[in-house]
Amino acid sequence: xxxxxxxxxxxxxxxxxxxxxxxxxxxxxxxxxxxxxxxxxxxxxxxxxxxxxxxxxxxxxxxxxxxxxxxxxxxxxxxxxxxxxxxxxxxxxxxxxxxxxxxxxxxxxx
Amino acid sequence: xxxxxxxxxxxxxxxxxxxxxxxxxxxxxxxxxxxxxxxxxxxxxxxxxxxxxxxxxxxxxxxxxxxxxxxxxxxxxxxxxxxxxxxxxxxxxxxxxxxxxxxxxxxxxxxxxxxxxxxxxxxxxxxxxxxxxxxxxxxxxxxxxxxxxxxxxxxxxxxxxxxxxxxxxxxxxxxxxxxxxxxxxxxxxxxxxxxxxxxxxxxxxxxxxxxxxxxxxxxxxxxxxxxxxxxxxxxxxxxxxxxxxxxxxxxxxxxxxxxxxxxxxxxxxxxxxxxxxxxxxxxxxxxxxxx
Numbered sequence: 001x002x003x004x005x006x007x008x009x010x011x012x013x014x015x016x017x018x019x020x021x022x023x024x025x026x027x028x029x030x031x032x033x034x035x036x037x038x039x040x041x042x043x044x045x046x047x048x049x050x051x052x053x054x055x056x057x058x059x060x061x062x063x064x065x066x067x068x069x070x071x072x073x074x075x076x077x078x079x080x081x082x083x084x085x086x087x088x089x090x091x092x093x094x095x096x097x098x099x100x101x102x103x104x105x106x107x108x109x110x
Numbered sequence: 111x112x113x114x115x116x117x118x119x120x121x122x123x124x125x126x127x128x129x130x131x132x133x134x135x136x137x138x139x140x141x142x143x144x145x146x147x148x149x150x151x152x153x154x155x156x157x158x159x160x161x162x163x164x165x166x167x168x169x170x171x172x173x174x175x176x177x178x179x180x181x182x183x184x185x186x187x188x189x190x191x192x193x194x195x196x197x198x199x200x201x202x203x204x205x206x207x208x209x210x211x212x213x214x215x216x217x218x219x220x221x222x223x224x225x226x227x228x229x230x231x232x233x234x235x236x237x238x239x240x241x242x243x244x245x246x247x248x249x250x251x252x253x254x255x256x257x258x259x260x261x262x263x264x265x266x267x268x269x270x271x272x273x274x275x276x277x278x279x280x281x282x283x284x285x286x287x288x289x290x291x292x293x294x295x296x297x298x299x300x301x302x303x304x305x306x307x308x309x310x311x312x313x314x315x316x317x318x319x320x321x322x323x324x325x326x327x328x329x330x331x332x333x334x335x336x337x338x339x340x341x342x343x344x345x346x347x348x349x350x351x352x353x354x355x356x357x358x359x360x361x362x363x364x365x366x367x368x369x370x371x372x373x374x375x376x377x378x379x380x381x382x383x384x385x386x387x388x389x390x391x392x393x394x395x396x397x398x399x400x401x
Binding site for chain 2: 002003004005006007008009010011012013014015018019020021026029030032033036037040043047048050054057058061062082106107109
């Protein structure tokens with residue numbers, strides 16, 4: 001419950017404050033957000049499976065974000081930033097979908 | 111993440127009770143929840159809940175624990191980043207934001223080309239404008255000069271009124287002895303003295319003016335066909351200091367007229383208005399040979 005509140009408060013604060021995204025972070029933010037979403041879905045699934053571990057969640061969340069940003073950075077340096085970003089988004093999207101499917105089975109039993 | 115999943119699935123599999131097919135492992139996984147009260151306790155000590163129950167349990171009542179707080183912090187970060195990204199993406203020109211670098215370079219090139227073309231066009235148009243302004247200035251100047259010329263010529267031709275310093279000459283002729291020839295002498299004398307505009311009894315005297323005796327027997331003369339009678343009043347524009355002596359010279363116009371018993375009064379005026387007009391006539395035969 002506290003976690004859900006944290007999410008809601010984060011969204012509200014983000015919408016109200018409207019901070020200017022620093023130019024250095026701008027290319028990494030969308031990928032990092034998608035990676036974090038993947039971690040959250042994974043955590044939710046783990047919770048429904050009854051094996052949720054906060055330490056694992058924290059580590060996976062942070063490592064997901066860092067690795068995603070790193071891949072984009074590397075791609076930018078190599079000159080294939082756009083393609084690599086697309087690839088990361090596709091992979092993370094697939095994982096989110098599979099996690100969402102597992103969550104759906106738990107919640108709706110279908 | 112993957113760790114969790116791999117750990118989780120076998121656990122459930124074990125609980126579900128050995129599925130024969132790996133592909134269908136998900137199905138047995140779903141069944142146990144309904145049979146959980148009976149099936150699960152065999153292996154695990156705590157009562158095993160379904161995913162839905164666990165979800166509800168974790169949602170309500172809220173428990174403050176370190177894990178919850180850490181997860182809340184992370185989710186706060188996620189929500190914040192999400193909202194910021196959405197906000198920054200939805201505002202501004204989204205058409206260029208998503209464009210690739212090559213496209214942006216191409217768009218920039220096109221814009222540069224367009225700018226160059228438009229600047230060239232602007233220069234052309236400005237050149238045309240200054241040309242037109244020059245030519246219209248010249249046309250205006252020419253028109254002004256033509257107008258001034260027309261006024262000058264109009265004074266000579268009698269088509270416009272004129273004013274300026276000059277003299278008036280009044281000839282009283284009680285004996286009816288003054289004829290056209292004396293008046294013509296007076297006009298010639300005035301012209302010779304530099305008269306620029308002459309009016310005789312309301313008739314403008316110009317280059318083509320003729321004076322004749324009246325044919326109907328009455329007193330007076332006819333000027334360009336207009337019958338006039340004494341007293342004859344000349345209004346003359348010119349230099350008064352030249353005009354008056356020209357009339358008064360010995361044996362001149364005044365003396366000749368006075369010999370005929372006429373009285374002549376010459377007055378200098380600083381302002382004479384010659385307002386009798388004459389229609390501009392286009393010559394029938396003579397054509398300008400100039401230009």
